[in-house]
Amino acid sequence: MKIIFDAMGGDNGPDANIKAAVNVINKIKSEIILVGKEEIIRSKVKEFYGKDLEQISVRLKIKNATETIEMEDQPTVAIKHKKDSSMVVGFNMLKQDEGDVFISAGNSGALLAGATLLVGRIKGIDRPALAGILPSYKSKFLLMDCGANTNCKPINLLQFAQMSTIYLKNTFGIEKPKVGLLNIGTEETKGNELVKESYQLLKDKGEELGINFVGNVEGRDAFSGEIDAIVTDGFTGNVFLKTTEGVGKFVKRTLKESLLKNIISKLAAVPSLPAINNFSKKMDYKVYGGGLFLGVKKPVVKAHGSSDAKLFEYTIIQAEKFVENKAVDKMIEAFDK
């Protein structure tokens, strides 16, 4: 198996990307092809490890790409014009079967545009979307769309529900995944226009499409473990995701200080801190082990924009599993019916 990895994308690229590839290579079976500015990658590897990439592992390769897509770039324009960017080169490799999965921490909009324009949508799906796995009490849930489509229609949310169902069934063996609609109240009459119309569509069409629609879900109940998938538009989904991250960081920081404040809890805190650290690390990794672009013909994984080497490593391992599970082939099959 071959993993195509955008070496330039993300806030900490290319350093974190390179380190992740080197660190993870002996933990996986696949080959990793780093796509990006060859000269820079080679000199960084030399700087970090004092040897050439090929000397580190025969399963580490480079594919040169002279341009990069920036966060400020207009997605579609960038994909059309930056032909030699790490992202476009990576997508083309995936398209031409030079690899089995493409991972990038770059501009989400450009990733969606590239996935749609260069790799192509699965027949029957209007808008591919980003699916992320988040932790919940004693379990996990899928959030879709995590941020690919900022403006959605009810039909898109219906398809997100359909894709979530198929993915959870095939990958995690959940027979009838409970799908909820992210809303600001549990009552049918709550929400903005998009959510109200989506509710009706899910209620009317859900059953015949095999969706186990359980109604509205509020953010405060999302983590209860009662729901398997939450569907929402990409704007709201991304706010949800980043708020989760913000609260997590805030709680960790404040809690540590609160524990260190007085002498009794300070004494107690010393052995508690590893538990708190482990806990928050686990949460981070679970949340940000990369999002999957469901609805695209081939596996595309979005790594977290602010990934460090450790998080990239985790994302690469998850991506390998995603390919092994044949999640995309199963999605194509399901929509063929």
Add this chain to the structure above:
Amino acid sequence: MKIIFDAMGGDNGPDANIKAAVNVINKIKSEIILVGKEEIIRSKVKEFYGKDLEQISVRLKIKNATETIEMEDQPTVAIKHKKDSSMVVGFNMLKQDEGDVFISAGNSGALLAGATLLVGRIKGIDRPALAGILPSYKSKFLLMDCGANTNCKPINLLQFAQMSTIYLKNTFGIEKPKVGLLNIGTEETKGNELVKESYQLLKDKGEELGINFVGNVEGRDAFSGEIDAIVTDGFTGNVFLKTTEGVGKFVKRTLKESLLKNIISKLAAVPSLPAINNFSKKMDYKVYGGGLFLGVKKPVVKAHGSSDAKLFEYTIIQAEKFVENKAVDKMIEAFDK
């Protein structure tokens, strides 16, 4: 000063509401008028305390209201037709100067409708909105709209920014409050249509309206303490708020279990637990000390729907301060200019 308190509203009403009024009365200077079904209130007081309300304190009063507005009720319809509901009666008392502030934990939409239709908007404000104070690292920030207006236009967000600025300046003495726009990226080009247009409007008109607009803010940076106010539409704001609550609950629950898992951290956890408990209690109260309906001619406070007696107490104390600060009069003055 007189506090008009909806005795029926909220998930735990009227029991929690009654207990809160009784518990808080000696901690405040104001009179509390409980609005709701008199017979029920009297019998509950008898049941809980073995005496009549008047025997507990001369500053506790009842105003009879025979109907209640439910969570499922259509807001405007309910306000127009349920004339003898605790909410409508409360609003009318506020309007007729029979009290200085109205507190309710009932249906948010109905509260907005009542505030607008019965009490009236401040001249120059198209849509009043719910402002909530949330904790941030070593400080706090104001979130507006927390959930009153599910469908907004850019002009509404501009006015939310204006109201936030005036409120923070007058109540907390922050000279040039930093106002951010809740978005899914920091770049100008990010977001859905509403957010993109609001960004331009805030950029173009912000300065002349005295708004210190600092650009887009992502959920993960909201709690950093760098921002004084975050403006957003009521749908997104409410998702933000409830997600914050959900993550908080989840973290608390999981962290406790994680601490209790092994013997070393278990021993450590015993003295740590009070610190964790205090911390999360503090967070809850800060977040949910009631939202303020800014943009309405008189003080209206929305208590958290799932308030228990303790949280209602805290909200009542905050409401008294809100009236003492003359926040509404100062808002009217500012918009008069």
